[in-house]
Amino acid sequence: MTTGTWLLLAAGLVLALLLVSVTFTLTRLRRLAGRVRRAREVLDAALLRRAELAAALTRERSDELGAALTAALAEAAAEARAPSAGDREAAENQVGRLLRRVPAGTLTPELTEAGLRVGLARRFYNDAVRDTRALRRGRLARVLRLHARRPLPRYFDIDDGLDAVLTGPAPAGGGPQPRR
């Protein structure tokens, strides 16, 4: 075979490989977009439920909460339930902070549970966002714009009382140290 044929074959092979990896990346991106969307829906539902329960708490237990906390919590819950108005994250943060000031005996078990569910849903949503962003940062996806006009998903950052992501080396002292 001549050099030309070899070159042609090599080019064909490279093209085929490229095609396979583009197809695969497209599949992954589409799958991740679905995961982000579903996680977002669950997070929305969890936040809404918490806000509704908080609003119910202010209606039913206002004497135990005190006038100031009741008014503040009712306002925050209303704000959180109207996501179109302003900053969603700030509104949810406000609900979370006020709920932490509610005395332990007054907090209904449903509300505690709803708070935990918000934490879970947020963790899983941010996880999906992180995976999507990592893949879209890849050279192939960036150059060929494989995400096809989907907006880059945003992290949803609120203070839900769960500990932050631990990165970097293990804390000094105690515990098996990474051996590299």
Added chain:
Amino acid sequence: MRIGLVCPYQWDVPGGVQYHVRDLAETLRALGHHVEVLTPAEHEEDLPAEHVTWAGRAVPVPYNGSMASMQIGLVSAARVRRWLREGAFDVVHVHEPASPSVSLLVCIIAKGPIVATFHAATTRSKVLAALGPWVRPWLEKISGRIAVSDFARRVQVEHLGGDAVVIPNGVHVPAFAEGPPLPGYARGGDAPTIGFLGRYDEPRKGLPVLLDAMRTVVRDHPRARLLVAGRGDPDGFADLVGADLAPHVTLLGELAETEKAAFLRSVDVYCAPNLLGESFGVVLLEAMAAGAPVVASDLDAFGRVLADGTAGVLVPRGDVAALARALSGLLADPVRRAELAGAGTRAVAGYDWSVVAQRILAVYETVAPTGGIGVTASADDDPALLGTPPPPGEAHPAVSGPFRRRVRR
């Protein structure tokens, strides 16, 4: 809820992940859920008759001082596919999906809500680091990740680039708390006993350290005995112990589950002198559930389980003198032992399977809300990898409901 659990390790070989899957399945079943387990095993006939499906034999490969399972292939893929179709699960829960095991296979094939639990807590894994980029596309399908400890979560964050919620391992507290002790070894007798459980010929489990400490302990407590339970080579044990300690050390060998609980109920002090590499320390929980005061080395995982030393005694790992002091002090002080046992009982209540299973259920409900699509066997991207596109004629009977799979390409 219909739940599918996937265990990547041979079911008929004892191991932490296997027990975790088995206990989780039992607890969830008792709560009224339908649970199926898919697992490899050496012999299909060793599996329980119901609700456990054989995924074939896994090829064991040495990995981080123990054995991991390799299992990727067409036959296994077919079994996974059938299990997913017949199970029609709302959610599939895989364990340790980062190694090329049946768990990863399920991640590749399943389509729908997948939850994964990461058990390993090793940061020196070259295997994991090398596999990271290759398994990433499949791990991306996991919608909810669980780590059994902060350390396992850190591994997840560093090597696989994802976050996880921490839900600890569970323990059946009542099974350990109530029952008879081992015959002839009742707790509180005039010959105090110290218990050790684990592979005694594996230095990282720390038995040599404990034996050295025992030499000091028997000077203060001449009748003290050390009971060693676990797997290992019994022929080398006498050399390991040495002639001077031989009268004080009893080798019980490998114990069955019920014997293990009885053993933990018998000892006056339980000691875990491990040097490294423990991701969680279920055995500490079991000892606490059995009411044994615990002395353990200050590994991250152990500190967490022992509530930073309030529910047990932590000693610097590998420090013979400190370990001997702690053991001697406890053997001489029944009041302190009772205090620690009480604190242990209170601490372990939060790790009972009834509590842990509820937290795992909350994860299931978060990734698979009511009215969801459930899990099906996907066919859109695995043919390239597995080479078995299902014939278009048998169009996925398991796919039903409002979200039928879109046909593309």
